[in-house]
Amino acid sequence: MIVVTGSTGNIGRPLLDALTAAGESVTAVSRNPISLPEGARHFAGNLNDPEGLEPAFRGADRLFLMIPDPALPVSRIVETARASGIRRIVLLSSQRAQSRQDPVLTSMEQTVTGSVPEWTVLRPGGFASNALLWAESVRSTRTVRAPFADVGLPPIDPADIAAAAAAALLEDAHVGRYYTLNGPAAVTPREQVAAIGHALGEPVELVEQTREESFAELSRIWPPAVVEKTLDALGTPTDEERKPSSDTELALGRAPRDFTDWVARNIDAFR
Ligand SMILES: NC(=O)c1ccc[n+]([C@@H]2O[C@H](COP(=O)([O-])OP(=O)(O)OC[C@H]3O[C@@H](n4cnc5c(N)ncnc54)[C@H](OP(=O)(O)O)[C@@H]3O)[C@@H](O)[C@H]2O)c1
Numbered sequence: 001m002i003v004v005t006g007s008t009g010n011i012g013r014p015l016l017d018a019l020t021a022a023g024e025s026v027t028a029v030s031r032n033p034i035s036l037p038e039g040a041r042h043f044a045g046n047l048n049d050p051e052g053l054e055p056a057f058r059g060a061d062r063l064f065l066m067i068p069d070p071a072l073p074v075s076r077i078v079e080t081a082r083a084s085g086i087r088r089i090v091l092l093s094s095q096r097a098q099s100r101q102d103p104v105l106t107s108m109e110q111t112v113t114g115s116v117p118e119w120t121v122l123r124p125g126g127f128a129s130n131a132l133l134w135a136e137s138v139r140s141t142r143t144v145r146a147p148f149a150d151v152g153l154p155p156i157d158p159a160d161i162a163a164a165a166a167a168a169l170l171e172d173a174h175v176g177r178y179y180t181l182n183g184p185a186a187v188t189p190r191e192q193v194a195a196i197g198h199a200l201g202e203p204v205e206l207v208e209q210t211r212e213e214s215f216a217e218l219s220r221i222w223p224p225a226v227v228e229k230t231l232d233a234l235g236t237p238t239d240e241e242r243k244p245s246s247d248t249e250l251a252l253g254r255a256p257r258d259f260t261d262w263v264a265r266n267i268d269a270f271r
Contacts (some may be wrong), residue, residue, distance in 0.1 A: 019166055119175070
């Protein structure tokens with residue numbers, strides 16, 4: 001049995017579908033309820049209460065672990081999973097673990113790789129689904145406010161991260177691997193907004209924000225330290241962060257999907 005954390009999210013939801021389609025029985029962990037594919041059961045759990053997750057882990061041998069808040073008690077979550085019989089963990093980390101040598105991410109990765117015999121670390125760059133932050137303003141005013149309008153990065157489709165996670169949970173070939181995951185080509189925010197407008201069949205205006213304006217806006221939804229790191233990656237990416245990674249195809253067994261593909265599947269959020 002496989003436990004999926006973050007099961008209501010951008011990665012967790014398609015991962016549930018992929019695992020149940022492969023015939024696996026799956027426990028979907030999240031605080032909120034979710035409509036489930038056949039073969040999955042829901043466990044209402046909070047990652048802030050690791051010991052309370054023990055019934056979700058009981059009888060399972062594999063875990064997809066997402067840590068959506070760096071303040072969560074990673075060591076206790078991993079220890080509860082290991083003590084309950086989990087042998088394989090596929091960890092969602094971030095490209096920043098390598099490209100910025102981020103100590104919080106490094107520590108999280110070491111907690112996992114030092115605890116269970118079988119692990120895979122997924123290190124995605126920015127998600128295509130981050131564009132959903134613009135959905136409300138596109139719906140209401142056909143406008144996007146974003147910083148660094150002409151800095152291009154290769155966004156990864158979260159459905160491709162889910163596909164890589166499914167492969168790592170189901171196949172032995174990915175054990176002990178670190179995979180940097182991103183999309184097939186760099187796309188600037190201006191190009192992303194144009195792609196959304198094209199799919200809508202109506203122009204969408206991009207209003208470029210300063211870093212300070214963006215910091216003030218994003219700090220309303222994310223911790224300030226997370227916002228600073230995000231703006232560093234968006235505004236002054238390293239050479240490594242700008243380039244598509246050859247790991248992505250190794251992890252997926254195919255080429256990753258591009259941003260226009262993600263837009264086509266998610267355009268209803270912007271109508
Ligand atoms: N966005 C990016 O560009 C990017 C890049 C690299 C790495 N990442 C990593 O991706 C993850 C976030 O991705 P996302 O923003 O796309 O996530 P998301 O889809 O919004 O999903 C977050 C999931 O976490 C669950 N969750 C949140 N707090 C929880 C808690 N205390 N206990 C149990 N479940 C909890 C949520 O479910 P409930 O609310 O129902 O509990 C939801 O299923 C983070 O680990 C981040 O470091 C993101």
